[in-house]
Amino acid sequence: MADGDRLVCLVGVTTPLLEARELYRFFHTGDEEVLALRGVSLAAGAGETVAVVGPSGSGKSTLVACLAGLDRPDGGTVRIAGKSISRRSEAERAAVRARLVGVVFQADNLIGHLTVDGNIAFAQRLGSSGGRAERLDLLDRLGIARRARAYPPQLSGGEAVRAALAVALINDPAVLVADEPTGELDSSTESQVLALLDDQAAAGTVVIVATHSEAVAARATRVVRLVDGLVAA
Secondary structure: OOHHHHOOOOOOOOOOOEEEEEEEEEEEEOOEEEEEEEEEEEEEOOOOEEEEEOOOOOOHHHHHHHHHOOOOOOEEEEEEOOEEOOOOOHHHHHHHHHHHEEEEEOOOOOOOOOOHHHHHHHHHHHHOOOOHHHHHHHHHHOOOHHHOOOOHHHOOHHHHHHHHHHHHHOOOOOEEEEEOOOOOOOHHHHHHHHHHHHHHHHOOOEEEEEOOOHHHHHHOOEEEEEEOOEEOO
């Protein structure tokens, strides 16, 4: 299959904010080699929400980790706002991530011994932006300003996801990557979190969400389906 067949392009977008080309990732389990990604390509522009769906083991989490610079592909390239992140050291990828990428996981998003405000302040220091006024404004917009002094174990599931979003968004990232962010939430709280993601996309952020949720996929601009590490036709 040619590169153009696998690259998901946007009509009218000449320079995507996020572009991944021919990503390969393999892992060794004993004597066996497992191909988690097999030449996956993806492009997304400002304001687009892409839902990455597929069965367990299809490569969703591996893909979003590579897109966020949390993992380095064995082949292929990832560019964010024109900057290549796939062939950099972990320290260099972390620096790019702090400026350009927000990341939200299903769990373990927050540092347990820091308050919500402390978690956001830590992210601010990594990105070298803003102060307490910006943190409180963001928490207010996310509806959890009153929980600024709470510690992660004291938060409900919905509050924890909102706090994680605050950490991910405080440096105004070009790209927001989320791996099953609503997996542990009830339908009402899931709907509220999805509305927040919609708002972020409306502000021009690229939102990439790996999910099993039909509700998430239904609200996305585009759905990319993975099967055995390949983009399904």
